[in-house]
Amino acid sequence: MSVVLLAEDDPAIAVPLSRALQREGYTVQVIEDGPSTLSTAASGGIDLLVLDLGLPGMDGLEVCRRLRAQGRGLPVLMLTARTDEVDFVVGLDAGADDYVAKPFRLAELMARIRALLRRGAPETLEASGVRLDLTARRVLVNEHEVQLANKEYELLRVLMQHAGQVVTREEILEEVWPESDRKGSKTLDMHISWLRRKLSDSNGRLDETRIATVRGVGFRFNAD
Incomplete structure (x- = not known):
């Protein structure tokens, strides 16, 4: 912020x-x-x-x-x-x-x-082995490029801009889904699941170490 x-x-x-x-x-x-x-x-x-x-x-x-x-x-x-x-x-x-x-x-x-x-904003965001190139809209996980849909990318950007901090569901929905008719917790949860899967290891397991759920509040992208 x-x-x-x-x-x-x-x-x-x-x-x-x-x-x-x-x-x-x-x-x-x-x-x-x-x-x-x-x-x-x-x-x-x-x-x-x-x-x-x-x-x-x-x-x-x-x-x-x-x-x-x-x-x-x-x-x-x-x-x-x-x-x-x-x-x-x-x-x-x-x-x-x-x-x-x-x-x-x-x-x-x-x-x-x-x-x-x-x-004055940085051109790249980097945390936990994930690098987000804001200019080129590229995402690299441990130096391997990952393809994200537009909303997945925007969701990751918001979380990484506040790496180490809790971002509330309301803040995420307002930033990523400003269109009021498309906001909803189910939409957010679905995109979090997709994003975790794309950031996952080679076994395809959901990556909950990078994106942590803070129950009743929102999500945190761990900085370490």
Whole structure:
């Protein structure tokens, strides 16, 4: 689950934007001043910084400059009430990856956030002898390629993106089967069974060591 740091001192913007990000499935931290934003972003564990230009204590431009000077490469999306093209250029020169002027349309902002997070996402996922090449959509088990149907691939991707963590049935269904008329626990269980079989050893036994069932909650792809 991606972690978004939202640096915004106006509650009228921070509160609804934080809620929208949480509805998208992101973990959100809200900070209202520049120095605390810099400290939190520099400490690591943040996947994206949504940075207001007019923060108290230290403005967004200076926060971004200092992060880049420290070698921090996390994506930065700046928010500003300024609309002058010169201000946009200054923000990008300070190291911002994208720039959105207030007032903004929420749908556009969320699309830009998703794009920045995809840009910073790893091209491969690897755990327990399984390697998922996200660019080529290839799956290798102990260096042998395995052919997966589309939904099997998406299911594996969701589980491996959270390797070592429990992913609830509800989270999986929402991510893999967004079409409401096709969601269902039986569909999920059937695909888990197929996926386990395709990840199995040469004897064809179901592979429950990689994909563990957490009864009453969901599933976990074991990282070891």
